[in-house]
Amino acid sequence: MGFFPVCLQLEKRRCVVVGGGEVAWRKVEGLLACGAAVKVISPQLQENLARYREAEEIDWLAREYREGDLAGAFLVIAATDDQEVQARVHAEAEQGNLLLNVADVPKWCNLILPAVVRRGEMTIAISTGGASPALAGKLRRQLEGSFGREYEILLRLLAALRPLVLARGGDHRENKRLFKALVAPDLAAWIREERWDLLKEHVHNTLGGDEVLACVNELQRGY
Template sequence: MSSFYPIFLDIKGKKCLVVGGGSVAERKVKSLLKFAAKVTVVAPQVSPEIENLAVNQNLTIVKARFEPSHMENAVLAIGSANSKEVNQTVYNEAEKLKIPVNIVDQPELCTFMVPSLVRRGDLSIAISTSGKSPAVAKTVRKLLEAEFGNEWGEYLEIMGEARKIAFKTEPEQKKREEMFNEIVKANLLEMIREGNSDGARRKAMEIIKP
């Protein structure tokens, strides 16, 4: 059984280090940028796509061989270099500094795993096989993508709005829970799927503010 504890990290505006400049590094960089991280890529050479990302994104490119100083102030590190020696050095340095580290395709050199992810607005569903089979994680992700459409993002926005209002207007926790349960049973998802997002929002507000 996996010893990895599932957790979501807030990396907005924080330095995340990616060592390597190839196609794997590209994917890692794009994923980190989606979560508003300040990404630093360290590699003697980087792909044209990474170069392009640096034009308008919160991305710094350091064209050099990895050195321990590159890890300064990083909150996590990902190693995707072509050199096993470099990746091992990244891991060793991260461990020394107690920085979470992931060396791609080497589970034994990982203190965190990057899950396969389904995102629908603020709804995030993470899938991990603890490094045993990325192919299985990808298969599960595709199944979930088919099950959870974009309407879930809108649905969650409405639920979040209703929750804020309920906490301002209803002091009793039990009554708030009853309100939320009633909203969940109100078939808002189906209304959103049918293109009636405004109607779904009105229905939720009617329950919160009777």
């Protein structure tokens, strides 16, 4: 059966990573990017994880995993090359009904970590359901070339304009029409090409009001 795609709010939630090598580092990096409270359980840490520890960005339990170490966790990642440890982590997570990803063992996962492209608040996730992480990685690299920093700027603009529209008190149907009309042209291309004149003209024609132009001007200054 397939996995249900979902985005999790991990800010300040306890996430436990069992393992201290390269795979664990990549998982921790993604968790920290989401503001998670990360605890790493491993006798040793590879150099990047050690830097996180020195910067007090992660908690480190400097020993092998023991049963009970997952208490209080929201999400667990088993990222060791020890099959016996992976199995014990899986057993405890199952008993506690925890979200679990076991590196390279899809049958023990109730959570698949997709390959991700992030541009500010925009997240594009690619998953093969654990069948081929290599293919997911290849597709991620292709998407990175197609979606540049202009999408981060575009989302900032749309996020700034949304409350201005809602504050006007229009009904749901009218607001939906305006938001749809707003993103109809290729706004990202205009930002990438620095055609701020076209962007301002379109935003003003669609929404009207000097306050919407002020949003575009502010983004232009910071681009």
